[in-house]
Amino acid sequence: MAGTAAAGRYVGQSVKRLEDPRLVTGHGRYVDDIALPGMLHAAFGRSDLARAAITQLDTTAAEALEGVRAVFTGADLNPHNDSLRASLYPPTSPAPPANMLADGDVRFVGDPYVMVVAESRYIAEDALDLVEAEFEPLDPVVDYETAADSEHHVHPELGGNLAHDVAVPNPTQQEAFENAAHIITETWHQHRQTNVPMETRGIVASWQPHAGVMEVWASSQSPHEMQLVGARVLGIGEHKMVVHFGDVGGGFGQKMFLGREDMAVLVAAKLLASPLKWIEDRRENLMASNHARIEQMAVSMAVDGDGCFLAADLDQLEDDGAYPLGGPATPGAMAAMLFPGPYRMGPVSWRARTVYTNTCGRGAYRGPWQMESVAREQMIDRVAREVGMDPLELRRRNVLRPGDLPYEAPTGLSFETTISPEQTLEQAAEMIGYDEFRAEQAEAREQGRYLGLGMALYIEPTSMGMGPLGTESAMLRVEVDGSVNVFMGTGSHGQSLETTMAQLVADELGVRPEDVTLHQGHGSGYGFGTGGSRSAVIAGGAARAAASGVRDKVVAIAAHLMEASADDLEVADGVISVRGTPAASMTMAQVAATAYQNSDALPAGMDAGLEHTARYKAPPSTHSNACHMCVCELDPGTGKVSLLRYVVSEDCGVLINPMVVDGQIAGGVAQGIGGVLYEHCVYDESGNPLASTFLDYLVPTAAEVPELETGHVVVPSDTPGGHKGTGEGGAIGAPPAVFNAVADALAPFGAYPNRQPLDPDTVLGLIASASD
Amino acid sequence: MADQKSLSMTVNGRTRRGRGEPRLTLADFLREQALCTGVHVGCEHGVCGSCTVLMDGEAVRSCLLFAVQADGADITTVEGLAPDPETLHPVQEAFRDCHGLQCGFCTPGFILSVAAFLEANPDPTDDEIRHGIAGNLCRCTGYQGIVAATRQAAAAMRAGE
Ligand code: FES
Ligand code: FES
Numbered sequence: 001m002a003g004t005a006a007a008g009r010y011v012g013q014s015v016k017r018l019e020d021p022r023l024v025t026g027h028g029r030y031v032d033d034i035a036l037p038g039m040l041h042a043a044f045g046r047s048d049l050a051r052a053a054i055t056q057l058d059t060t061a062a063e064a065l066e067g068v069r070a071v072f073t074g075a076d077l078n079p080h081n082d083s084l085r086a087s088l089y090p091p092t093s094p095a096p097p098a099n100m101l102a103d104g105d106v107r108f109v110g111d112p113y114v115m116v117v118a119e120s121r122y123i124a125e126d127a128l129d130l131v132e133a134e135f136e137p138l139d140p141v142v143d144y145e146t147a148a149d150s151e152h153h154v155h156p157e158l159g160g161n162l163a164h165d166v167a168v169p170n171p172t173q174q175e176a177f178e179n180a181a182h183i184i185t186e187t188w189h190q191h192r193q194t195n196v197p198m199e200t201r202g203i204v205a206s207w208q209p210h211a212g213v214m215e216v217w218a219s220s221q222s223p224h225e226m227q228l229v230g231a232r233v234l235g236i237g238e239h240k241m242v243v244h245f246g247d248v249g250g251g252f253g254q255k256m257f258l259g260r261e262d263m264a265v266l267v268a269a270k271l272l273a274s275p276l277k278w279i280e281d282r283r284e285n286l287m288a289s290n291h292a293r294i295e296q297m298a299v300s301m302a303v304d305g306d307g308c309f310l311a312a313d314l315d316q317l318e319d320d321g322a323y324p325l326g327g328p329a330t331p332g333a334m335a336a337m338l339f340p341g342p343y344r345m346g347p348v349s350w351r352a353r354t355v356y357t358n359t360c361g362r363g364a365y366r367g368p369w370q371m372e373s374v375a376r377e378q379m380i381d382r383v384a385r386e387v388g389m390d391p392l393e394l395r396r397r398n399v400l401r402p403g404d405l406p407y408e409a410p411t412g413l414s415f416e417t418t419i420s421p422e423q424t425l426e427q428a429a430e431m432i433g434y435d436e437f438r439a440e441q442a443e444a445r446e447q448g449r450y451l452g453l454g455m456a457l458y459i460e461p462t463s464m465g466m467g468p469l470g471t472e473s474a475m476l477r478v479e480v481d482g483s484v485n486v487f488m489g490t491g492s493h494g495q496s497l498e499t500t501m502a503q504l505v506a507d508e509l510g511v512r513p514e515d516v517t518l519h520q521g522h523g524s525g526y527g528f529g530t531g532g533s534r535s536a537v538i539a540g541g542a543a544r545a546a547a548s549g550v551r552d553k554v555v556a557i558a559a560h561l562m563e564a565s566a567d568d569l570e571v572a573d574g575v576i577s578v579r580g581t582p583a584a585s586m587t588m589a590q591v592a593a594t595a596y597q598n599s600d601a602l603p604a605g606m607d608a609g610l611e612h613t614a615r616y617k618a619p620p621s622t623h624s625n626a627c628h629m630c631v632c633e634l635d636p637g638t639g640k641v642s643l644l645r646y647v648v649s650e651d652c653g654v655l656i657n658p659m660v661v662d663g664q665i666a667g668g669v670a671q672g673i674g675g676v677l678y679e680h681c682v683y684d685e686s687g688n689p690l691a692s693t694f695l696d697y698l699v700p701t702a703a704e705v706p707e708l709e710t711g712h713v714v715v716p717s718d719t720p721g722g723h724k725g726t727g728e729g730g731a732i733g734a735p736p737a738v739f740n741a742v743a744d745a746l747a748p749f750g751a752y753p754n755r756q757p758l759d760p761d762t763v764l765g766l767i768a769s770a771s772d
Numbered sequence: 773m774a775d776q777k778s779l780s781m782t783v784n785g786r787t788r789r790g791r792g793e794p795r796l797t798l799a800d801f802l803r804e805q806a807l808c809t810g811v812h813v814g815c816e817h818g819v820c821g822s823c824t825v826l827m828d829g830e831a832v833r834s835c836l837l838f839a840v841q842a843d844g845a846d847i848t849t850v851e852g853l854a855p856d857p858e859t860l861h862p863v864q865e866a867f868r869d870c871h872g873l874q875c876g877f878c879t880p881g882f883i884l885s886v887a888a889f890l891e892a893n894p895d896p897t898d899d900e901i902r903h904g905i906a907g908n909l910c911r912c913t914g915y916q917g918i919v920a921a922t923r924q925a926a927a928a929m930r931a932g933e
Binding site for chain 1: 793850871875
């Protein structure tokens with residue numbers, strides 16, 4: 001089975017999605033659609049101050065309001081949970097205190113300090129107005145660049161604001177710098193953005209007191225993380241934690257881990273022994289779910305006289321906020337290790353730090369360590385400009401070619417022979433018409449029009465085969481009528497797994513995709529869920545293995561019943577037939593009925609039934625790669641940037657469903673465009689978030705996202721089916737590509753941008769200060 | 773409890789009666805009392821368009837209207853668009869054909885907005901489509917499939933007339 005890299009009957013086809021008939025008719029089941037008898041509603045009171053002591057908290061009036069069932073403070077709830085730890089976060093690492101609700105002091109604007117439970121959300125919010133709370137403001141830590149040295153501590157328990165500090169110097173890097181023709185240095189800044197799933201977070205929890213069972217419906221990317229961590233929070237066994245998985249309205253990393261509010265709802269539902277629902281509102285989502293990309297990387301690169309990269313020195317700093325979602329992370333280390341990317345780079349020294357601030361916590365956002373591509377690709381364009389070389393030519397000179405593979409990157413990562421950065425670079429250049437564009441650009445400049453082209457080339461480690469992320473399982477059962485149920489630990493929330501997993505099963509087992517139903521959540525085997533571009537390879541590997549196990553049995557039974565040789569049988573679309581003699585056939589339903597209802601007719605010694613469970617363990621890493629190129633026009637009068645063309649050439653190995661792959665890329669690209677040009681979670685100096693509605697936080701619309709042209713290079717990976725992950729890539733390549741396009745358009749003004757967002761004001765400022 | 777008003781409106785061709793305080797939004801009435809959970813609430817402040825429904829044929833944001841303002845009105849939600857259980861509306865069909873949805877949360881709002889847009893402009897250019905649907909937000913698709921779906925639905929609806 002492994003290494004079967006060709007497209008199949010269904011794999012490789014743009015099969016229409018099995019999810020869609022219910023979703024286009026309004027029959028999806030999202031968490032807010034769940035209504036249980038006697039269900040209560042929760043609302044959180046949140047801090048308006050970035051850092052303050054709570055000097056008074058009186059909930060009497062709120063409790064007295066008709067329809068209010070309970071009001072909880074930190075003192076009430078926190079003792080019922082001793083850890084906010086997610087399953088990826090080591091139990092021994094220092095972490096913020098396990099406060100589901102702020103207790104004694106608040107640590108960012110949006111920090112929940114009280115929770116009201118009432119008969120309706122309207123009443124719960126009325127009651128919040130009756131909570132009497134007084135605060136004594138304290139000096140907040142807002143600026144992450146100076147946070148480590150601040151005398152004020154976000155979490156006094158930790159004794160400082162530095163969350164992580166990892167340094168890996170490389171002595172040969174210094175040597176390389178001494179002999180270099182050019183050393184170019186810049187600090188690249190990303191800015192605070194947020195995931196913005198169109199469905200906010202939410203949970204319904206229902207406790208059955210005498211049975212000791214917690215039943216949960218959650219908007220989650222990982223039903224097993226909810227099962228595992230939820231059970232730990234509640235002090236019950238996982239077998240008593242029943243997590244239903246319905247439709248989920250996007251996540252982009254935000255719904256991988258349990259938030260403090262999720263835990264508070266679980267605990268409160270148990271204390272009250274009543275079904276309890278919490279649906280986050282958009283204001284809460286924008287200011288208190290998680291933020292991301294608040295980071296900078298100082299890069300020095302040494303280059304020889306021919307433009308060959310010799311060495312690099314990196315210093316990465318990232319803002320963790322107050323309560324990072326999923327635990328204090330060290331994506332900076334990953335960003336540094338991935339920095340060499342698709343190039344021969346020479347020795348790299350790096351340091352990565354994260355700090356706490358009195359702001360919304362950091363969380364995973366599609367491509368959580370994409371700073372490596374942002375800093376590297378923007379740096380390469382800068383190097384090209386400094387040494388007077390074309391940026392495409394500079395990349396061509398340094399890109400990993402097939403002959404370089406397999407390749408050990410100087411930071412310790414190894415790339416297999418199945419990556420194709422050079423091919424995607426060339427395909428993208430061809431698609432966009434690189435040389436023609438440069439001519440057109442020169443002409444346009446003479447007419448006073450400012451066009452820019454940006455590109456970004458990257459390798460993405462998908463499907464990490466390590467620790468909790470390493471495996472997925474599939475339990476597959478052919479039912480008596482020949483239809484198929486498969487139970488998996490995934491959490492599809494837009495990725496179309498109901499369709500793509502059905503395609504894999506259909507080919508492997510020999511049925512039609514519409515004969516297969518994917519079940520996620522309760523009843524499935526442990527899996528980390530959907531995120532990290534991991535489902536195609538890891539979940540796909542499990543689905544294939546489970547289907548293949550059943551297929552072997554189907555063939556053995558059919559051969560026995562038809563008195564044929566198993567080697568002569570083929571299975572397709574639910575029919576088992578003798579190759580070359582299609583009249584000699586039987587159906588999957590006949591085989592299944594025999595397996596369950598007439599087991600005496602099975603071959604001697606064969607177990608009854610037609611089911612198989614398989615767990616797939618992925619190799620440490622499978623890499624996909626892509627090249628983005630885009631063209632923008634900049635209006636020097638208004639500072640407005642418009643994208644005119646956008647091209648992606650990518651290699652995600654064998655495509656399971658090209659329509660779905662293109663859709664994943666497009667969504668990521670739109671987020672990258674939004675990030676560089678429009679979206680910004682602005683804080684003022686006192687730590688007040690200024691973008692708490694969609695009027696201030698500008699998600700791009702159809703009018704801002706251009707038509708996307710995609711090209712596919714297909715080099716199959718060595719994993720079963722030859723797939724590679726693709727979910728995050730669009731959001732990795734787009735930010736540096738868009739940034740570089742704007743920088744290119746700004747070049748005639750002598751401007752050197754090094755930070756985002758590149759909104760009209762910033763662009764005008766860059767033009768003005770360059771001409772000073 | 774503030775005074776409750778009784779409410780009555782036609783939802784997807786059926787009379788729906790209910791009660792609510794004056795502050796009850798139309799979105800909440802449709803979701804909780806008319807049981808049309810295809811009405812999705814993505815922002816509650818009138819920007820995302822997820823909650824779009826047709827009120828007397830016009831696309832409106834049901835999070836910005838109070839249920840009392842719709843008393844007596846004729847409302848169509850996404851549940852009321854398909855002509856029968858076997859057939860999809862051309863806009864629904866096009867969203868499926870063109871991968872106009874991923875998570876599906878924005879989809880009911882988009883489908884109704886597109887249906888109303890094509891009613892007013894049956895033969896739009898791509899640019900008109902992009903601006904015509906710019907009042908709805910989708911975070912998953914990058915709008916590629918939605919623009920293509922609108923194009924396909926326009927052609928299908930013109931052909932069907
Ligand atoms: S929920 Fe009504 S416009 Fe967003
Ligand atoms: S499909 Fe997910 S928001 Fe549009």
